[in-house]
Amino acid sequence: MLSAAVALAAAGAQRAVALTSNTNTSIFSPESTPSRSIYELSLFVLAVTGGIFVVVGGLIVYAAVRFRERPDDDGSEPPQIFGSNQIELSWTIIPVLIVVVLFLATARMIFAIQDAPKPAAALEMSAIGHQFWWEFRYPALHITTANELHIPVSTDADPRPTFMKLTSADVIHSFWVPRLAGKVDLVPNRINELWMDPHTPGLYVGQCAQFCGVEHAKMLLRVYVDTPEQFAAWVKQEQQPGAQSPASAAGRREFESQACMNCHAIAGTAAHGQFGPDLTHFASRKTLASGAADNTTENLERWIEDPDSIKPGSLMPSMHLTPDQVREITAYLNTLQ
Amino acid sequence: MAGGSIPVPGGLGSAADVAATEADGATWLEHLHSWVVTVDHKKLGVMYVLYALLFLVVGGIEALIIRIQLFFPDNHFVSAETFNRVFTMHGTTMIFFVAMPIVFGFGNYLMPLMLGVRDMAFPRLNAFSFWMSAFGGLLLYYSFIGGVGLQGAGSAPDVGWWAYAPLTSRAFSRGHSTDYWALALIVSGFGSIGAAINFIATAFCMRCKGMTLFRMPLFVWLYVVSSGLVLVAVSPLTAAQVMLTIDRYLGGHFFDTQAGGSAVVWAHFFWIFGHPEVYVLVLPAFAIINEVVPVFSRKAIFGYPAMVAASVGIGFVSLGVWAHHMFTIGMTSISNAFFVLSTMLVGIPTGIKIFNWIATMWGGKIRYRTPMLFAVGFLVQFLIAGLTGIILSVAPFNWQLHNSYFVIAHFHYVIVGAILFAIFSGIYYWFPKVTGRMLDERLGKWNFWLFVIGFHVCFDVMHIPGVLGMPRSIYTYEADRGWTGLNQIVSVGAIIQGIAIAILVYNMIHSALKGQEAGPDPWDAWTLEWATNSPPPPYNFAIEPVARSRRPLWDLKHPNDPDEPLEEG
Numbered sequence A: 001m002l003s004a005a006v007a008l009a010a011a012g013a014q015r016a017v018a019l020t021s022n023t024n025t026s027i028f029s030p031e032s033t034p035s036r037s038i039y040e041l042s043l044f045v046l047a048v049t050g051g052i053f054v055v056v057g058g059l060i061v062y063a064a065v066r067f068r069e070r071p072d073d074d075g076s077e078p079p080q081i082f083g084s085n086q087i088e089l090s091w092t093i094i095p096v097l098i099v100v101v102l103f104l105a106t107a108r109m110i111f112a113i114q115d116a117p118k119p120a121a122a123l124e125m126s127a128i129g130h131q132f133w134w135e136f137r138y139p140a141l142h143i144t145t146a147n148e149l150h151i152p153v154s155t156d157a158d159p160r161p162t163f164m165k166l167t168s169a170d171v172i173h174s175f176w177v178p179r180l181a182g183k184v185d186l187v188p189n190r191i192n193e194l195w196m197d198p199h200t201p202g203l204y205v206g207q208c209a210q211f212c213g214v215e216h217a218k219m220l221l222r223v224y225v226d227t228p229e230q231f232a233a234w235v236k237q238e239q240q241p242g243a244q245s246p247a248s249a250a251g252r253r254e255f256e257s258q259a260c261m262n263c264h265a266i267a268g269t270a271a272h273g274q275f276g277p278d279l280t281h282f283a284s285r286k287t288l289a290s291g292a293a294d295n296t297t298e299n300l301e302r303w304i305e306d307p308d309s310i311k312p313g314s315l316m317p318s319m320h321l322t323p324d325q326v327r328e329i330t331a332y333l334n335t336l337q
Numbered sequence B: 001m002a003g004g005s006i007p008v009p010g011g012l013g014s015a016a017d018v019a020a021t022e023a024d025g026a027t028w029l030e031h032l033h034s035w036v037v038t039v040d041h042k043k044l045g046v047m048y049v050l051y052a053l054l055f056l057v058v059g060g061i062e063a064l065i066i067r068i069q070l071f072f073p074d075n076h077f078v079s080a081e082t083f084n085r086v087f088t089m090h091g092t093t094m095i096f097f098v099a100m101p102i103v104f105g106f107g108n109y110l111m112p113l114m115l116g117v118r119d120m121a122f123p124r125l126n127a128f129s130f131w132m133s134a135f136g137g138l139l140l141y142y143s144f145i146g147g148v149g150l151q152g153a154g155s156a157p158d159v160g161w162w163a164y165a166p167l168t169s170r171a172f173s174r175g176h177s178t179d180y181w182a183l184a185l186i187v188s189g190f191g192s193i194g195a196a197i198n199f200i201a202t203a204f205c206m207r208c209k210g211m212t213l214f215r216m217p218l219f220v221w222l223y224v225v226s227s228g229l230v231l232v233a234v235s236p237l238t239a240a241q242v243m244l245t246i247d248r249y250l251g252g253h254f255f256d257t258q259a260g261g262s263a264v265v266w267a268h269f270f271w272i273f274g275h276p277e278v279y280v281l282v283l284p285a286f287a288i289i290n291e292v293v294p295v296f297s298r299k300a301i302f303g304y305p306a307m308v309a310a311s312v313g314i315g316f317v318s319l320g321v322w323a324h325h326m327f328t329i330g331m332t333s334i335s336n337a338f339f340v341l342s343t344m345l346v347g348i349p350t351g352i353k354i355f356n357w358i359a360t361m362w363g364g365k366i367r368y369r370t371p372m373l374f375a376v377g378f379l380v381q382f383l384i385a386g387l388t389g390i391i392l393s394v395a396p397f398n399w400q401l402h403n404s405y406f407v408i409a410h411f412h413y414v415i416v417g418a419i420l421f422a423i424f425s426g427i428y429y430w431f432p433k434v435t436g437r438m439l440d441e442r443l444g445k446w447n448f449w450l451f452v453i454g455f456h457v458c459f460d461v462m463h464i465p466g467v468l469g470m471p472r473s474i475y476t477y478e479a480d481r482g483w484t485g486l487n488q489i490v491s492v493g494a495i496i497q498g499i500a501i502a503i504l505v506y507n508m509i510h511s512a513l514k515g516q517e518a519g520p521d522p523w524d525a526w527t528l529e530w531a532t533n534s535p536p537p538p539y540n541f542a543i544e545p546v547a548r549s550r551r552p553l554w555d556l557k558h559p560n561d562p563d564e565p566l567e568e569g
């Protein structure tokens, strides 16, 4: 009953959420093969456990009510029964059978998801966890980006699953976008794998699911599932070096003469830092600092002036710049489409 | 209710008369001294329980801070840093300094009495173990002052109670807060191991005449299994803490990934401890239920041998399931499948236990005094906790639910809904033995019903944000995630539970001073602890009793219908 109630409530809540925004992260509204298989398996498991709950819970309640001492009791002790091998054997065998069934269903799904073959058309890329942001690399496409992941939609007619390798630059993180796939940890010194084949274009959100330090809660994830055309256009754009409009030359000079360039890379410039997110196409991102704030001019100025005011504990220090410097750098970053 | 002391084989009837109140006329300081230097298992048992209850209040306040912070999205009640410290301390405190000591306290107090002997096998080791546990807790809390030196107040550990590497390495955890955490657990771990050795030695070597192993109350059996698990499980934890300390100060690279160490190895070490630890705590909860359910149903426990076998079975199987905490860390599909199977297997002996408890109630005349209310609450909640456990053991489903609030709800169902309910049942059941006075029934019913309501409001609802994608350990969440209302309900439930626990504390203090006199056997029970006075004299029994069956007092009360005569030794 409880599990059924959870399922119902979750489904209801999920519908309400789905109507109002695209921040739905319910595991019960899957949009990709692994998450959908898990969802189907979970319905089966919920039905079995729900059934057990009804039967055994019913027995407990029945015994508790039916055999209570009545006010007119004569005070004698009830007959003493010490056990019965037959009965005990029967209620050993039933759980054994249930376990066998559940195990087989589970094992099948583990192998189906974990050992799925990689089709030739698959997009291969990797995710690297950092305190407290995500780095995404597409080696075959020569793209490095951060925090907002773009992958192609995968349809039956044109299957294009994404196969991702995961590792970490510092501590353990966990990649979790509930509607696309189960979570997989990003472990330093180790490469894990995950795949997903989203069927519907759109935005899917998630976040880091393994406590990784002070700003773990603000290590959010956005996955844009693009149509083939959108994705091709995005790839083309990302492969360009950072825009170099003369109007923002002052900001660029500022950026390159401050510590910024030690931590951030902007392709096509002298900035090659690896410690922070790649900013080559920073202006094309909707959010700032892995979802901690919207990417607006105002927020960006606040961020550059004092990152702690947006994400206290993030590993980017405040450089104590003058308001002019901040404004110039912001203007420069805003041109990095 | 039977009044006066009960004649016990061996002529215990005079125990009451010999029991002079030894500390009459002693000053306050002498009293205190007698508690500090005591090696008496009863005093140590009481100290364990009081110590645990003190930390229960501390850990409970930490829980309330967590719940207030999560009441609103983007809340600033506490900072991110403080929040991380509070949830780390909440988990560490509740497991190591509430659950463990309270369980040890019950065992210490009751095991010798149930076995009809005068003390534990090693009374001095017993005192040593208690003080090690106690100092472990003090050391942990001293980190608030000493973690980064006196200037930087508020510096407790902030790495989670599972303290995954490499977040604990010096590169990511500066200062000393992690050291306090590691050292506190090493110190209290030695205490736990000492207590476990003592329980096993007492059960195997210290039984009264006629008390064969298979006449031991099930309570004692469960403590034997639980203690065996402590020996096997706490040692790897201690080893891991030592390695961590070597990493941090002597240039070791066990878990230091930047020098080629392995984060996964820490996870294995931690869960090789962490999973059996659940059974270390839940088996004593079973122990309490095994005493309370029969007495209040007025029936012998159903299927004693099967209960012993199931307990030992659970003990063994529980040593092979640890990696079900690590389904997302990147194990091979074969390993995942193995740990799915081993985890599901635990369900079988656990199912046997639940059925046997139901069968014990079946056909009985159940008396709903407060201990039994908590025991029935235990049964229902433990059933649900077991089923959500099965759900989590399904590895693919676990890839979604792991580290979400569903998991938090599941293990609070185990630790609060099952273990704490059993402990409260035990408190109401044995308080009269320990103090000589009954706990107030009216307050007891308030305590029970408020706690049940608060529990379900809090932890039933908590499953849902997990399903909706809310991860654990986050200090805040955004308003548009759809989690706000659910979190508010959960927080209200937490506050109701806090009130229920306040009632319990009040009831204990009030009843210890003014409660109704209990007499030696207020529940008309059957095991040997009820054969001596309440509170028992320091030597427990003036004359060692003799056990002729599993229920010596039943035989006395029903000479015409004794328990099945077992073969005589």
Ligand SMILES: [Cu+2]
Binding pocket: A129, A130, A132, A172, A173, A174, A208, A209, A210, A211, A212, A216, A219
């Ligand atoms: Cu993270």
